[in-house]
Structure formats: structure tokens, C-alpha cells
Amino acid sequence: MDLLAFGRSVLESQPFSSLLGCTLHSLEPGKAQLELIIEDKHRQQHTFVHGGVVSYLADNALTFAGGSILGDSVTSEFKINYTRPAIGDKLLAEASVVAAGKRQAVCDCKIYAVEAEAKKLVAVAQGTIVKA
Template identity: 30%
Template structure:
């Protein structure tokens, strides 16, 4: 495991919300992070779909950690803003949030994210995000 993978894994495990949601860190590479989420009744909204807040939280973390993979040593990241578009209801066996760096700068990193719904062998994008991430001094 590389230093950045270890740093992201340690940070991910320290996030209470990710633990509460049951999210799992699935893939870490330079400029890209995947986080999975399995549906549970506790994460649903009134129509039985997974709540947009749960999915947005996981996708925000995937984008933030993707930005962290390219941040300079001694810096951490925080989300400045994001925009999410949901394209269909969130019903599936599993969800995969993929965060990718679009452009990394010294202070600001722009990321794009997608949530994929996996049902059997089918995989379909259900939401997209654009996120702006800021680099802040600190290593945690």
C-alpha cells in the first residue's frame, strides 16, 4: 500500500458518517477514488429509494479523496462547493461512487463524480457531480 493509499484509508476510517452509512473504500489511484454503498432500509427515503443525501455524501467523499491523491504533501482537502444531478431513482443491489480529478491546481482542484447503480450484471449512471475542492495545510 502506498503512502497516499494509507493516508486516504486512515482518513476514510476516521469518518463517522461513512461508517454510519456502511460505505466502503473500494479503489484508490492517482486522481481517482471509488467508494461503494450497499442499500439498507435505514438509508431509504419515503418511496423506498436510497436517499439522495446518503448518495451525495458518498460521492462528495469520493471526489474529495480523489483530490487528496494529487494534493501536495502536507496538505489536506475540504469541499468548497458541489452540484449534483440525479438522473434516475436510486434502486440497485449496490452503488459505486467514482470521483475523478478534472484539473488540479495549487489551491483548488475540480473533480467530477458519478454514482453507478449495479443490479446483477447491469451498471447504470444515476447521478453526476461537479465538485470544487480546496487544499488546506495539515496532514489529517
């Protein structure tokens, strides 16, 4: 089965992901990229993207990366560090597996704000993904 097509079907089955307008840009063993076109509904009172939206992208990207190795998976835990306000046209989350065993994977993720093809790092995250 095509891993990217399968991953997109999983993402489409998540009502919250549909609500936010998230897309799975790429998925290969051990790596995932999610994209989100920034809309007004994603912003907080200072006009940059709400931290909860950035955190959502990290959580989902981490789990897609881990799940690409483990199969059906969920997030056991993750942490996030915000590095700057998320301002731009879209957000890009790039996650990869750092280490994996039979039941869990440790993954990391970088989230970028993209404007006019320039990427600026807005957050970094690390998490543990476990088989469902």
C-alpha cells in the same frame, strides 16, 4: 506510503462514513471509487436510496479524488444532478480530477446503482476541492 491504505484510514476516521457503511474501493492519483451496500436505513419513502446518501457519496468521492493530488483537502463547493432513482444492491461513486493547481482541484463524479453487476447511472456531480 500506500495511497489506498492511507485513504481507507481517513475514511475509517469519519464517524458519518462508518454510520452509513461506506468503503473506499480504490484510490490512485486523481481517481477514487467509493462503495456503499444499500440497506433499508439508506432508503426514503419510495424505497429508493435517499438523495442525501447519494449526495454524500459524491461529496466524499470528489474530495478523495482531489485529495489524492492535493493532500489534506476539503470540499469548497459541489453540485449534483440526479438522473434516476437509486435502486439496486450497492452504489458506486467514481470520481476523477479534471484540473488541478497548487491549492485546488476541479473534480467530477458519476454515481451508479449496481444490481446483478449491471451499472445504471443515478447521478453526476462536479466540485471544487481545496487544500485544508
